[in-house]
Amino acid sequence: xTPQLAIFFVLAALAVLGALSLIMQRHPIHSALSLxxxxxxxxxxxxxxxxxxxxxxxxxxxxxxxxxxxxxxxMLLNAGVEERTNVSKLAGIAGIPLAVAxxxxxxxVIARSNAGADAGWQSGALANTKEISMMLFRxxxxxxxxxxxxxxxxxxxxxxxxxxEKN
Amino acid sequence: MVxxxxxxxxxxxxxxxxxxxxxxxxxxxxxxxxxxxxxxxVNLAFVAFSQARHQSDGQVxxxxxxxxxxxxxxxxxxxxxxxxxxxxxxxxERVDLLKL
Numbered sequence: 158x159t160p161q162l163a164i165f166f167v168l169a170a171l172a173v174l175g176a177l178s179l180i181m182q183r184h185p186i187h188s189a190l191s192l193x194x195x196x197x198x199x200x201x202x203x204x205x206x207x208x209x210x211x212x213x214x215x216x217x218x219x220x221x222x223x224x225x226x227x228x229x230x231x232m233l234l235n236a237g238v239e240e241r242t243n244v245s246k247l248a249g250i251a252g253i254p255l256a257v258a259x260x261x262x263x264x265x266v267i268a269r270s271n272a273g274a275d276a277g278w279q280s281g282a283l284a285n286t287k288e289i290s291m292m293l294f295r296x297x298x299x300x301x302x303x304x305x306x307x308x309x310x311x312x313x314x315x316x317x318x319x320x321x322e323k324n
Numbered sequence: 325m326v327x328x329x330x331x332x333x334x335x336x337x338x339x340x341x342x343x344x345x346x347x348x349x350x351x352x353x354x355x356x357x358x359x360x361x362x363x364x365x366v367n368l369a370f371v372a373f374s375q376a377r378h379q380s381d382g383q384v385x386x387x388x389x390x391x392x393x394x395x396x397x398x399x400x401x402x403x404x405x406x407x408x409x410x411x412x413x414x415x416x417e418r419v420d421l422l423k424l
Contacts, residue, residue, distance in 0.1 A: 263336035311395035318402030
């Protein structure tokens with residue numbers, strides 16, 4: 158087993174365990190911390206693939222900004238342990254089999270597709286950050302500008318939604 | 325090197341776990357977190373394909389996904405704060421104004 162493969166399995170196991178922990182934990186703050194574990198291990202996987210820029214953005218934006226926002230809201234709303242409610246009968250019976258079916262279907266489709274066997278699909282060194290920036294500011298410059306507009310609208314929306322109404 | 329299929333299978337597993345969390349959790353914040361988990365799984369598939377094809381399009385798309393996720397988190401958490409203030413609860417089963 159090559160070192161890359163070993164690192165992949167360690168990080169993949171960490172990510173899956175973090176995702177499982179997100180489901181199992183009953184307190185939202187524990188779920189948030191599990192999600193941070195998933196995101197950090199995904200950043201490690203991006204580094205393994207040679208995508209340094211995406212790995213850095215993943216840690217800064219996801220692990221940093223978005224998760225801090227989540228933890229902040231959990232503390233602001235003083236969210237406690239999740240209440241147990243009786244799930245609907247249909248969900249209780251069909252939920253887990255359907256989820257397993259979805260997972261199995263995806264796994265079978267991916268395993269059968271010979272994505273790795275094609276000659277042009279050999280994994281190797283990835284485009285570097287310079288190439289990404291070239292692409293971002295040439296081919297994708299209009300979408301890039303649109304995202305700034307999207308963020309502006311999102312900021313305005315968040316302010317309008319979260320402010321207290323003046324009586 | 326790690327075969328691309330391994331990354332895709334891991335991505336599918338994480339996406340499936342995100343779907344399970346989305347369906348099973350009752351806390352609206354945790355449900356929102358499971359959406360982020362699914363977006364992360366998609367990002368992993370994007371980067372894996374980008375690596376397999378030696379093209380950086382996939383990584384640029386990941387950037388856009390992250391931007392949209394950030395915007396979605398800001399607006400979504402605003403809505404959650406509003407709902408929690410109005411219904412005094414974070415349980416999604418209590419938010420049933422549209423229910424017949």
